[in-house]
Amino acid sequence: MTHSPSPSSSHSAVSADAPNTLNHPALAAQDPELSALIGAEEQLQADTLRLIPSENYVSTAVLEASGTVLQNKYSEGYPGRRYYEGQQNIDPVERLAVARAKSVFGVEHANVQPYSGSPANLAVYLAFAEPGDTVMGMALPMGGHLTHGWGVSATGKWFRGVQYGVRHDTGRIDFDEVRDLALKERPKLIFCGGTALPRTIDFAAFAKIAHEAGAVLVADIAHIAGLIAGGAHPSPVPHADVISTTTHKTLRGPRGAMLMSREEHAKAIDKAVFPGLQGGPHNQTTAAIAVALHEASQPSFRDYAHAVVANAQALAEALLARGFDLVSGGTDNHLILMDLTPKDVPGKVAAKALDRAGIVVNYNTVPYDPRKPFDPSGIRIGTPSLTSRGLGTQHMPTVADWIDRGVAAARAGDEDALTTIRSEVADLMAAHPAPGLPAH
Known part of the structure; x- marks a missing residue:
């Protein structure tokens, strides 16, 4: 089954003659050097076969939302609880993105403010752990992510990271080994998910181990969020305490992130994001996330995911x-x-x-x-x-x-x-x- 781009998307590739500046005339006039670089990137994305699994093409609608006057607004806080006035239009934008996230993923709570995936994961640490606590995740060389407690990351420097891997003979996770490690180390957090995992993540198996070890289970679905939204991968929602994701990759949104959780963890998550780690959200990104989530709710997105x-x-x-x-x-x-x-x-x-x-x-x-x-x-x-x-x-x-x-x-x-x-x-x-x- 193939996916046809949405009607809002431009269906014409850029000409090979020269970098295109017609689509950003003000930029071309003000800064021709940068305009030429953007035009060259448009050409490169048109001509090449992009196989990096964390990359994708967003729709014209997502691009337009990313470049609106929402860029001009500062909005520290949350809808209805801002530290700046003039939020009459900003609050509805964020509420819309949150409502769509909750609907698409079937979660009780969603925070759409994290700037990217790594800060989103760091907010999870801030919400549930103290410096020096033990955390558990997949080792980076085995397919995990830096922010799952790997040594060169702040998460591995500020917390005590222990790592699980995959079997040498099968390349798959050995859950008996994961359980033994979790019961021995008793981590505060267990991360499942990663950046180079070609197999279905067994969220139920991880949840069972986390419950037995008394740990908070964090499902990092940054790579597979679009597949989950489209029903092409099992959802972690019934199993994980917290879900972390970027909004690009398979979800085909802007470069941003979200944290989702059960309602009991909502206050801790929100407090960790703001004021714990960051100030005002990027409202233009929030709007683009809302557009991407609207697209993800359409039947054509399910076709695309499969x-x-x-x-x-x-x-x-x-x-x-x-x-x-x-x-x-x-x-x-x-x-x-x-x-x-x-x-x-x-x-x-x-x-x-x-x-x-x-x-x-x-x-x-x-x-x-x-x-x-x-x-x-x-x-x-x-x-x-x-x-x-x-x-x-x-x-x-x-x-x-x-x-x-x-x-x-x-x-x-x-x-x-x-x-x-x-x-x-x-x-x-x-x-x-x-x-x-x-x-x-």
């Missing part, structure tokens, strides 16, 4: 057929993690070569990676962006073939092959214009 998963699984099958080693053997969601060790190409070398071929990925550690994080063995890819462009399962063998040829070219140092792939990619992208990109 298409993201279908595309990822079809792409995984095509890659396996071409001899690629996929962590956990495949995917249940939008994300594929590849170990390129059998291909005799480091992840960083492959990622940079694919970028020259017009295929945008990121190099990434794989579980038990013997290489350093800045020069790892793997690459991480995903299907949200290409699905938003209307590509379907019938296109995934072609995408897998490009990746296969690109990795081989990286190993051989064959720049001509990469140039050929880039031309082929541009042709397919021209036939599937991206939502939100302006017409020339």
